Amino acid sequence: MKILVPIKRVVDYNVKIRIKPDQSGVELTNVKMSMNPFDEIAVEEAVKLKEKGLASEIVVVTIGAAIAQDVLRTAMAIGADRGILVTTPLATDLGGLEPLAVAKLLQKLVEKEQPNVVIMGKQSIDDDSNQTGQMLAALMGWPQATFASKVEKVGDTLHVTREVDGGLETVEVGLPAIVTTDLRLNTPRYASLPNIMKAKQKPLETIDSATLGVDTAPRLKMIGLTDPPKRSGGIKVASVDELIAKLKNEAKVI
């Protein structure tokens, strides 16, 4: 089983973002960037399947600026075998490369690499779209098992437990298929120093997105990016009695 894992370089989840004064986007200069957390989970799952002898090769792909290759190296340090960087001049968070365009670029790579499974994040924590996996599945005509909290290989199929609003649901998907990860699927490991060193020797191919024959022009125009309405902090109450009194008499919510 060959696995392709698309990973995205995003602002680290611990960073408090700042909006640019001209409202065109988020300030990214000198900001800590990391692999999208859901994609770390995807890489970890692929590596686990390989360690169990169920996967033969893990290829990681990122679409972004040249610097995005740092997340490919991280993924290779965790255990991916090789990386593909697809370069684009467009921003990948907002106002640039959109999920549909990402899915179309990934489609070209899937056609070329012919993986049996694509494991990817359910959501990027910058654009919060939660679209790309489902779109890629549609473009390929493949089954989709989204929001996975458990993946089991059963014969030639995957049994995927999905996190849905009412609890959990299990689907069986035949291969090839797309799986998108949810938080409970696994806990990603940290790359060890020797593995970080070894990852530097692993093959990394660069492809210019312009050569893939995909129209990546944005369909959405960013009119502006603004701060959300601020909540003004309230007061501290000294006791449970005071809290109850406030909720009853002031807020009138109980």
Next chain:
Amino acid sequence: MSILVIAEHSNSTLRPSTLNAISAAGKLGIDISVLVAGHGVSAVADALAKCAGVTKVIVADSGKLEHHLPENTADFIASFAKTFTHIVAPATAFGKNLLPRLAALLDTQMISDVIDIISADTFKRPVYAGNAIATVQSSDAIKLLTVRTTAFDAVATSGGSASLENMDTSSVTVPANTKFVGAELTQSARPELTAAKIVISGGRGLGSKENFAIVEKLADKLGAAVGASRAAVDSGYAPNDYQVGQTGKIVAPSLYVAVGISGAIQHLAGMKDSKIIVAINKDPDAPIFQVADYGLVADLFEALPQLTEKL
């Protein structure tokens, strides 16, 4: 303007999220059709026909649509989608699973998690865990939106008189490579988390699944729903469908009580539009206090039982 709302339902009952989606559609225009795709859905269709604002209920009743698998459902909707200017679904696990697939089939860049409709082609949506609000204008021929249920008041479930139209489902395929195996749904007599007026949420501070019961006790006293932080779910104190936040459920009740929750931005993203926020935490510097209307610095194991008893 001709709008299609995709209903979320369990075949036998309508989910409240659909009422919010219809309400959002009402901001786009008055010609609103609602699609009920499923199996044995006549009660759902009848309920929808009575909802305020609905012009037409389109019923696609087939065993092949019973489990709402996006593979064949999206193909089916794509076959007649082009007669609409907008397609709207709730931004729930159901809508998030289905709509992007449909969007790709229609070669459309859909818009997730819409919180405000400015005009027929311009929408607001939160990004970066709700720390920024983007206004975007779509140039696609059909606009596909998932809408955040907390941002649009539910339409009334009475007063409407929509027509019913049964669709021919003979062209619906059986998904060749996907099979529904089963579901393990959380059983609870409490109100649904995303629609509840009061939500009591517990975090890592609860320390164990057994201790988490004190959150549930308070909730039951108040007729509230129970939520949780990611840390509480990851640690097994609460089921996955309790998670509130950027990548869990979005809630905006009249009263949200956060117990033993620090207030990470990913958690705030799911609850900061609540009307009144109460935080109970023993750390006076916990970030949750920055958004709380009423903060109680206390050991939750003392404060919570007291609160439950005195209410």
